[in-house]
Amino acid sequence: MPNEAWGIGASLLRREDERHLHGRGEFVPDIKLPGTREVAFVRSPHAHARIRGINVPSDAARRVFTAADLPRIKPIRVETQAPGTKAPLWPPLATDKVRYVGDAIAACLAPTRAEAEDLAALVSVDYEVLDAVVAAPRDMRGSRHPVHDGWGDNLFSERVFESGDIDAAAGAADITIQREYRMNRQSGAPLEGRAVLAYRDWRLDEIVVYASTQTPHTLRVALGEFLGLDLRRLRVVAPDVGGGFGPKARLYPEEIVLAALALELDHPIRWVEDRTEHLLTAAHTRDHHYKITAYADREGRILGLDAEIIVDAGAYGLWPQGPYQEAAMAARNLPGPYAITNYRCRASTVATNKAPLGPYRGVGRPGACFAIERTIDEVARALGRDPVDVRELNMVRPEQMPFTTVGGMRFDNGDYPQSVRLCAQLLDLPELRTRQRQGESDGRLIGTGFASFAEQTAHGAAEFVARGAAIVPGFESCTARILPDGSLVLMVGIQSHGQGLETALAQIAHHELGIDPVRIAVRHGDTESTAFGFGTFASRSMVMSGGAVARASRLLRDKLCQIGAHLLQCEVTAVRCADGVVQGPQGSVTIAEIAKIAHLRMDGLPPGVDPLLDATATYEPGIGTGVFSYATHGAVVAVDAETGSVELLDYAVAEDCGTMVNPMIVEGQIRGGVVQGIGTALYEEIPYDDHGQPLAGTLADYLLPGAAELPAIKIGHLHTPAIATEYGMKGMGEGGAVAPPAAIANAVRDALAAIGAEVNETPITPRRVVAAIKKARERSPQVRP
Amino acid sequence: MTAIRLTINGTQIADDVPARLSLADYLREPRNLTGTHLGCEHGVCGACTILVDGEPVRSCLTLAVACDGCQVRTIEGFGSDPVMTALREAFHRRHGLQCGFCTPAMLITAHDLIRRGRAASETEIRLGLAGNICRCTGYTNIVAAIAEAAVAAAKGPPDAE
Numbered sequence A: 001m002p003n004e005a006w007g008i009g010a011s012l013l014r015r016e017d018e019r020h021l022h023g024r025g026e027f028v029p030d031i032k033l034p035g036t037r038e039v040a041f042v043r044s045p046h047a048h049a050r051i052r053g054i055n056v057p058s059d060a061a062r063r064v065f066t067a068a069d070l071p072r073i074k075p076i077r078v079e080t081q082a083p084g085t086k087a088p089l090w091p092p093l094a095t096d097k098v099r100y101v102g103d104a105i106a107a108c109l110a111p112t113r114a115e116a117e118d119l120a121a122l123v124s125v126d127y128e129v130l131d132a133v134v135a136a137p138r139d140m141r142g143s144r145h146p147v148h149d150g151w152g153d154n155l156f157s158e159r160v161f162e163s164g165d166i167d168a169a170a171g172a173a174d175i176t177i178q179r180e181y182r183m184n185r186q187s188g189a190p191l192e193g194r195a196v197l198a199y200r201d202w203r204l205d206e207i208v209v210y211a212s213t214q215t216p217h218t219l220r221v222a223l224g225e226f227l228g229l230d231l232r233r234l235r236v237v238a239p240d241v242g243g244g245f246g247p248k249a250r251l252y253p254e255e256i257v258l259a260a261l262a263l264e265l266d267h268p269i270r271w272v273e274d275r276t277e278h279l280l281t282a283a284h285t286r287d288h289h290y291k292i293t294a295y296a297d298r299e300g301r302i303l304g305l306d307a308e309i310i311v312d313a314g315a316y317g318l319w320p321q322g323p324y325q326e327a328a329m330a331a332r333n334l335p336g337p338y339a340i341t342n343y344r345c346r347a348s349t350v351a352t353n354k355a356p357l358g359p360y361r362g363v364g365r366p367g368a369c370f371a372i373e374r375t376i377d378e379v380a381r382a383l384g385r386d387p388v389d390v391r392e393l394n395m396v397r398p399e400q401m402p403f404t405t406v407g408g409m410r411f412d413n414g415d416y417p418q419s420v421r422l423c424a425q426l427l428d429l430p431e432l433r434t435r436q437r438q439g440e441s442d443g444r445l446i447g448t449g450f451a452s453f454a455e456q457t458a459h460g461a462a463e464f465v466a467r468g469a470a471i472v473p474g475f476e477s478c479t480a481r482i483l484p485d486g487s488l489v490l491m492v493g494i495q496s497h498g499q500g501l502e503t504a505l506a507q508i509a510h511h512e513l514g515i516d517p518v519r520i521a522v523r524h525g526d527t528e529s530t531a532f533g534f535g536t537f538a539s540r541s542m543v544m545s546g547g548a549v550a551r552a553s554r555l556l557r558d559k560l561c562q563i564g565a566h567l568l569q570c571e572v573t574a575v576r577c578a579d580g581v582v583q584g585p586q587g588s589v590t591i592a593e594i595a596k597i598a599h600l601r602m603d604g605l606p607p608g609v610d611p612l613l614d615a616t617a618t619y620e621p622g623i624g625t626g627v628f629s630y631a632t633h634g635a636v637v638a639v640d641a642e643t644g645s646v647e648l649l650d651y652a653v654a655e656d657c658g659t660m661v662n663p664m665i666v667e668g669q670i671r672g673g674v675v676q677g678i679g680t681a682l683y684e685e686i687p688y689d690d691h692g693q694p695l696a697g698t699l700a701d702y703l704l705p706g707a708a709e710l711p712a713i714k715i716g717h718l719h720t721p722a723i724a725t726e727y728g729m730k731g732m733g734e735g736g737a738v739a740p741p742a743a744i745a746n747a748v749r750d751a752l753a754a755i756g757a758e759v760n761e762t763p764i765t766p767r768r769v770v771a772a773i774k775k776a777r778e779r780s781p782q783v784r785p
Numbered sequence B: 001m002t003a004i005r006l007t008i009n010g011t012q013i014a015d016d017v018p019a020r021l022s023l024a025d026y027l028r029e030p031r032n033l034t035g036t037h038l039g040c041e042h043g044v045c046g047a048c049t050i051l052v053d054g055e056p057v058r059s060c061l062t063l064a065v066a067c068d069g070c071q072v073r074t075i076e077g078f079g080s081d082p083v084m085t086a087l088r089e090a091f092h093r094r095h096g097l098q099c100g101f102c103t104p105a106m107l108i109t110a111h112d113l114i115r116r117g118r119a120a121s122e123t124e125i126r127l128g129l130a131g132n133i134c135r136c137t138g139y140t141n142i143v144a145a146i147a148e149a150a151v152a153a154a155k156g157p158p159d160a161e
Ligand code: FES
Pocket: B037, B038, B039, B040, B041, B042, B043, B044, B045, B046, B047, B048, B049, B058, B059, B060, B061
C-alpha cells in the first residue's frame, strides 16, 4: 500500500520550497554566463505609425540589430483551421509599420542593461503617425487607418453561435432583462516578468535558450519554424519561473530575436523584461464587451439568452492559438452551469492598436461568468426572488449529467446546486441578511453576492480540434527512469512554476510504486531531458502529466514484478509491488536490488527481459472534451456610498475538483486564483487613451491586490471524482480567478439595492461606484438609502 | 566609478561602483547574491526588500554608492538566525509560497515584523505586508505562517522549553 502521508490525497509538504526559502531558486535573471551582453529594445512610442527610417549611430554596428540585420527571422505566422478568420503576419522586429505602443523595432546590446538602454536612446526612428484604432465596438467594421493594411475592416474573426429557438423564447418570456457589461483590459503580471538568455553551444552545435516560459517544448517548435532551424539544434530550458498564469504560455518576438542573435554572435545575450515593458508588451488579457438579453418566465427560469460579445484583441494574435480563442471561449461559456435551451451569440474578435491579447487564468471565462452571473442576479431582482434560489432553479442537476449545454460544453458529473448551498453556508447567509437589515454603525452598506461556474479542464484533442487550433495540446508525456540504486526520476513535458508539480507528481509515482517521495526527482522544463509535452496551462498539468506519470510508473511496475518474480522464483502473478519492494509468497526483493540487476548485473535478469528500467508513456484523458470542475463563490462587501470605496469583508469558495492529489496545493491554487480574480474585480486595469497610449506603465498606476485589503478566503469542498481520468482527478488551476468579478459585482449590487445602482464594469473602482450611485439617484431622485 | 566599503552578510567588502548602480543590481550582478529579486524596479512590489543597517529597504531604489559604510543583509545572510529559521519552517508547513519569487523578501519583511513585535494579529500582519506583493498565494497562508512563526519566536527555541 502507498503510505497515506505521501500518496494521493496527502497534503505532502512541497519539495520545491527549500531552495526558494533560502534564496537559491534559479530564475533566468539569476543565471550568469561569462561575456553575456544585456539587451534593451527600442520600442515604438506610437500606437500606429509607418516607419520611414531607422537611424542607428554609425559606431553601433553589431551592437544594434534591426529587422534588416537579422534576415533569418521569418514573421510569426499563426495558423488556424477556424473558418472566416484573418491571421496577419507579425515581424518580431517591426519593418514597415508599428501597431502598438511598445512594438519592438531594434535590439541594443551592451555589457549592462543600463548601457544597453543608453544605446537604445541613441537610435532614432522616423515615424509617420497614423490614426490609432482604440475603440473596438466603434471601429470593428472599419476605420480611417485600419490596423492591418488591405483589410477592409478591423475584424480578426466573427462567429455566430446558435442553438434552439431564441425568437420562441422571446415570445414566451414573462420578463426581459437587458444589460451591457464590460471587463476591462488588464495584465497577467506575474511577479517575475519575462526573461530570455541565449547562447550558442559550439560543441553540441545548438542554440540554448533559457526562457521564463510555461511551454518550453512548443517554444522550441516555434523557434525552429521562425528561424528555419532543425529542432535538434535548439534546446529550450525553463528554469524556475516566477509565476506564469497564461501570459508565459505564448511565443514572444523577444524570444525569437534573442535566439537569432545567439546565431550571429559569439557571446551569450540576455534580455530581462522590466515592469514597464511587461505592462506594455506582455500579453494583455480580458477586454470584453457584452450586450445581453435574457428572457425568463415569472419563476426566474431562463428561457433564452441573446448575446453579443466583442473582444478587443490588440494588434496581433500570439502564437500558437492566435487571437480567436478568447471570444469563442466566452461565447461557449456564457450559458454558464445552467440548463438554458435557447441561445444566440455573435462573438467578434477585433484588431486594435493595443498590445496583443493572450491567455490569463480563466481566459474567456471570467468575462462570460461576469456577464451571465450579473444577469442571473438581475432576473432575480426583477422578480423579487433571492438570487441564490434563481441560480439553483436554473442549474444543471446531478441527474441530468452528462449534460451538453447550448454552448456546446459537455459537463461530466457533479452536484452544481449543492455548491451554491455550501457557499451560502460558509458565509452564514441568514446572519448576513440580519446584519444587512440592521445597518452598519459606520453608515456603510453591506452586500452579499454569489457567482457559479463550471470550468472545462484538461481538455484533450477533441476540444482543440473543434476550436480549429493549429496545435492540439491533447496529451502529456512522462519518461520514468529508475536509476541503478533504485531512486526514480520522472521526466515530464510540463513546466511547474508554483503549482507544486515537483511534489504532486512524485505522489502519483509513489502511489504506483511505493517509492519514498524523497527518492523521486521530477525533472521538467528542459527540452533536452524530457519527451515532448505541451507545458503548463489550461488547468491541465495534474490530470495530463499525472496521468502520464501513472502510466509510465505502471510500465515500470510490470517490469519490476517480472524481474522480482524471477529472483523470488515464483510466478509473476504471485507478486505485487508495494512499499518499495516486490513481495512474493515467500519473501521479497527491494526495488533497489532489482534496479541493480537491471543495470549492473544483467546476468540476474530473467531470460528475454532487457536491461534498464526506463519507460516513456503518454496520456490523454478518456474524454477529449474535458472534465468539469465547478464552484460557487460568495463575497461580502461593505460599500461607502460617499467615497465609492468597496471593502471585501468575507469571501468563500465551495468547489469540486474531483479527487485531490494534494489538498494543500489545491487550496493554495484556489486562494491564489481568487485573489487574482479580486484584482480583476476591484483594482487592475490598463486603460488606453484616444491616441492608443496605455495609461498604466508602473505598479503605481497598475494596482495589484495586497495582503492588507483582503480577507482570509474560506474554502469548502465537494467530492465528485471524474470518470474519465486517472484517480478521478479534475483540473482546477484557473477556477479561482473565474468567479470573483461576478461575485463581487453582485455583492456591490446587493449593497446598493436600495439606491438602485449597479456597476457592470470591472474594475469596480471608487470612481465607477460613485458614478453609478449618481446615475441611479438622478434617475429616481426620491430614493435615499 | 565611486569607491565604497560596506559589509554584506558579515563580510567586509571594498568595491568601485558606477554612481547610478542600484544596490539590488550591485548585489545581484557583481556580488552574485541572486536571492534578492526584482519585480518592478520602482519601489512598489517589495520583492527586492533587504536589510540595510537592520532596517528593511527597497534595494531597487537604493543606490549602491549610498551604502558606503553600511551593514547589508540579504536572504543569503541569515544563517541559523532563530526567527528566520522559524519563518522558513512555518512558510514550508503552511504552504506560504508557490513560485518562490516573492519569498525571500517576504521572509525579510516578516522577520522585521516579528522583531519589532508587529505580528501579534492577522490584521497587524496584513498591514505589515502592505508593501510586499505576492501574485501567487493570495496571502492567506503567508499570513498564517508569519503568525505561527511569531508564536514560535516568542517561545524561544524548542530546546529552551
Ligand atoms: S523591485 Fe524593488 S520594490 Fe519592486
